[in-house]
Amino acid sequence: xxxxxxxxxxxxxxxxxxxxxxxxxxxxxxxxxxxxxxxxxxxxxxxxxxxxxxxxxxxxxxxxxxxxxxxxxxxxxxxxxxxxxxxxxxxxxxxxxxxxxxxxxxxxxxxxx
Amino acid sequence: xxxxxxxxxxxxxxxxxxxxxxxxxxxxxxxxxxxxxxxxxxxxxxxxxxxxxxxxxxxxxxxxxxxxxxxxxxxxxxxxxxxxxxxxxxxxxxxxxxxxxxxxxxxxxxxxx
Numbered sequence: 001x002x003x004x005x006x007x008x009x010x011x012x013x014x015x016x017x018x019x020x021x022x023x024x025x026x027x028x029x030x031x032x033x034x035x036x037x038x039x040x041x042x043x044x045x046x047x048x049x050x051x052x053x054x055x056x057x058x059x060x061x062x063x064x065x066x067x068x069x070x071x072x073x074x075x076x077x078x079x080x081x082x083x084x085x086x087x088x089x090x091x092x093x094x095x096x097x098x099x100x101x102x103x104x105x106x107x108x109x110x111x112x113x
Numbered sequence: 114x115x116x117x118x119x120x121x122x123x124x125x126x127x128x129x130x131x132x133x134x135x136x137x138x139x140x141x142x143x144x145x146x147x148x149x150x151x152x153x154x155x156x157x158x159x160x161x162x163x164x165x166x167x168x169x170x171x172x173x174x175x176x177x178x179x180x181x182x183x184x185x186x187x188x189x190x191x192x193x194x195x196x197x198x199x200x201x202x203x204x205x206x207x208x209x210x211x212x213x214x215x216x217x218x219x220x221x222x223x224x225x226x
Contacts, residue, residue: 032214046214103148105154
């Protein structure tokens with residue numbers, strides 16, 4: 001069965017610091033990978049996604065993620081965080097048959113002004 | 114806006130009562146999902162549907178049933194609500210075809226007292 005692991009449960013950064021959130025998945029086949037963000041009290045919004053091609057994916061709000069197949073990883077990065085990036089971040093995976101998006105436990109990011 | 118409406122958005126109910134949550138979409142997407150979100154668990158799939166009257170169980174389906182009699186509506190029913198079902202419930206939709214993103218509704222906050 002597929003599973004997704006996010007190693008950081010709560011990350012606290014100061015504004016302008018760099019961010020990297022870890023995500024590892026277990027699945028032997030071809031996967032689609034996603035990062036979603038959830039701002040306090042809101043629903044999940046798609047940050048970026050990877051299906052195929054260039055393993056470095058750029059998303060909204062200056063976020064990017066790198067797919068490293070050999071490490072089964074899809075880490076999220078941002079060079080300089082802002083207070084407005086305070087939110088919970090979820091990594092997710094499904095296979096290329098579609099559907100059944102499996103989520104990690106989430107990482108809460110707190111950015112201090 | 115992915116055209117997803119969840120109702121009710123907030124509900125408080127008593128243990129043992131039946132509860133139905135409704136997800137309505139305007140995009141004519143094939144796939145619809147119900148997830149629950151709980152602290153420390155991320156989002157967990159309850160049930161999903163891949164067409165009218167075609168549904169299947171997710172990882173946490175016990176105590177829940179679903180129905181999809183029309184493409185646009187996907188109902189989640191708690192036959193006899195328990196306190197462990199206090200959660201935030203998210204509906205999601207996905208179009209058919211390779212690489213389609215899953216979009217989420219705004220959530221339904223359910224409290225079982």
